Amino acid sequence: MDVTQRRISKIARGVRIFTNQIMRRMGVGPSELDVLLYVRWHPGTTLTELCRKLEIDKGAAARQLASLQTKGYLRREPNPADGRSQLLFATEKGDAIRSSKQHLEELFYEWLLEPLSQTEQEELARLLEIVERRCWEERQSDFPHVRERFLEEEKRRAEQEPRTEKKGGE
Template identity: 30%
Template sequence: MKDKTIDYVLRATWQAVARMYNEEAAKFDGTMATGFALLSIDKEGGTPSTTLGPKMGMEATSLTRTLKSMEEKGLIYRKPNPNDGRGVLIYLTEFGKEKRELSKNTVLKFNEAVRQNVSVEQLQNFMEVSEIINELIQEKRIFNHTSASELA
């Protein structure tokens, strides 16, 4: 552990989690991105497509591909946003709601497995460290250079 950098551990862990979720989702003809989208869409009121990307931390092009695939599989449908003539609301179909429940149970199972193997204190420390890292990044307190000349 002592030779590994923090970013390496984060990246390796996230890749392992993503691989695990994708392997599980594949059993149900899905992907981790699809499962995450299902969980991010309001199951009753729909969700504006413009808020979905930031909510999921996905780039617009990746989100567009994911939503297109979900629509083709009958998981979602789109309707014009009555409050914004240019916008679209994404809704879950009944099939989408079923798959959403499956995704939710998968996430809960993962969380329960971690909680059974990690102490409350360890999990709390992990959450606190993750929050600090996110704050450092959001507040640009790591790489806050204003120009390339400052790097020299």
């Protein structure tokens, strides 16, 4: 049972909705922001690499890149290793977007934590650090433990299905 009642997800969704609303006013949609942040963290990446890592369609990514370039958030350079592809880089304006997004998130979290005392905020931060570290370690190893639990759950569900069908078919 999830004792958090998905509260971490709900808080993250609230922050994301607020941030996306403000970013849209700056002319960058959520999908474009994902692409821009990836390019910012991986300067010199290619369209193919971007699509593979973000698991997005090449056509959609190409449109987002063109839009971001038109808006001045990124630039392309010829790839010296492969004349057919281009290397992608965030511009100064693109770098500033990350700072803007981070600032918006900080504002939201500061507001969110106002009802808590300093001691409560510090305890929450300490507990979140433990959970975040566990999440990071699992993600770095490509989610083996969570995947295993999911597969076990799927197996149990599949084993129960034939019995359920038999009972209904009698």
